[in-house]
Amino acid sequence: GAVVSQHPSWVICKSGTSVKIECRSLDFQATTMFWYRQFPKQSLMLMATSNEGSKATYEQGVEKDKFLINHASLTLSTLTVTSAHPEDSSFYICSARDNLAQSSYNEQFFGPGTRLTVL
Amino acid sequence: RKEVEQDPGPFNVPEGATVAFNCTYSNSASQSFFWYRQDCRKEPKLLMSVYSSGNEDGRFTAQLNRASQYISLLIRDSKLSDSATYLCVSQRDTGRRALTFGSGTRLQVQP
Numbered sequence: 001g002a003v004v005s006q007h008p009s010w011v012i013c014k015s016g017t018s019v020k021i022e023c024r025s026l027d028f029q030a031t032t033m034f035w036y037r038q039f040p041k042q043s044l045m046l047m048a049t050s051n052e053g054s055k056a057t058y059e060q061g062v063e064k065d066k067f068l069i070n071h072a073s074l075t076l077s078t079l080t081v082t083s084a085h086p087e088d089s090s091f092y093i094c095s096a097r098d099n100l101a102q103s104s105y106n107e108q109f110f111g112p113g114t115r116l117t118v119l
Numbered sequence: 120r121k122e123v124e125q126d127p128g129p130f131n132v133p134e135g136a137t138v139a140f141n142c143t144y145s146n147s148a149s150q151s152f153f154w155y156r157q158d159c160r161k162e163p164k165l166l167m168s169v170y171s172s173g174n175e176d177g178r179f180t181a182q183l184n185r186a187s188q189y190i191s192l193l194i195r196d197s198k199l200s201d202s203a204t205y206l207c208v209s210q211r212d213t214g215r216r217a218l219t220f221g222s223g224t225r226l227q228v229q230p
Contacts, residue, residue: 034217043123043206043222044163093162097216108218110162 002028004096006111013084014119020080021114023094029074030096034108035067038091050077084118091115122146123221125207131227136197140224142190142207149209149219152183154192157204157223166192166205197228 003026013019023033031052036044048069049057056069068080077096081088092115095108125142132138144152155163167174169181169190180193190207207221 032216036220044218044220046217046219049217091160095218107165110164113160113162115160 002026002096002098002109004094004109004111006094006114008114009112010115010117012117012119015085016083018080018082019084019116020078021092021094021116023077023079023096023111025075025096025098025109028096028098030077031074031099033071033077033094033096035069035077035079036093036095038093038113044093047079052077081116084116086118089116089118120145121222122149122219123207123209125221125224127222127224129225129227131229132197133229134197134199136228137193137195138197138226139194140192140205140207140226142192142221144188144190144207144209144219146209146211146219147188148211150212151210152190153208153210153218154179154181154190155206155208155220157206159204163206163220194226197226199228199230202226202228 005024007022033050035047037047038044046059047062050069050071052071058064071077091113093113094111097108123144152169154166156166157163167176167181169183171183173182178195182191204223204225206223209219
């Protein structure tokens with residue numbers, strides 16, 4: 001299957017700092033990428049849909065000014081957690097869809113995730 | 120009510136056992152369904168798609184009942200390596216095609 005990378009794999013930061021997470025599709029082009037968040041023992045929750053060349057679409061309850069998403073190319077989307085606080089500590093996972101694939105259901109390929117801990 | 124609901128488990132079964140997981144979904148607009156597997160502190164990985172006609176992949180059998188909005192996964196001859204959390208996932212076939220995840224069912228296969 002297609003490969004999606006995320007960087008960094010884990011990060012520890014102080015409260016009030018900003019953290020940028022990168023999501024890259026390594027061997028395919030992704031006009032759409034998705035950002036999920038998973039708290040311990042809970043499900044993955046969609047935060048936003050990242051669209052190449054246009055503004056991201058945020059899910060209800062997700063602050064767009066706090067979670068900045070940029071999708072400037074067909075292989076890279078970034079999520080910046082601004083002014084991070086301890087309650088933002090979570091596992092952030094991106095996924096990308098190969099829009100050119102012949103698959104009937106447009107399988108999403110997941111990155112390995114980024115574990116954020118805010119002190 | 121959650122859009123995709125699963126029994127959180129855990130299911131503790133001996134090696135070789137057959138185990139079944141169930142899942143219900145509430146959004147009738149959901150058209151595609153999947154089972155994903157997630158190991159501890161890792162990303163989810165696609166296990167199999169789920170079709171109304173039922174589909175099998177080795178020891179794994181998935182079934183979808185659209186009338187009752189119910190999805191199942193059957194694992195036969197459980198292996199230690201099957202220990203993981205199994206996520207029931209729905210997808211709408213229109214719009215952004217984002218995935219909606221259930222909270223997962225934890226399986227622990229014991230020797």
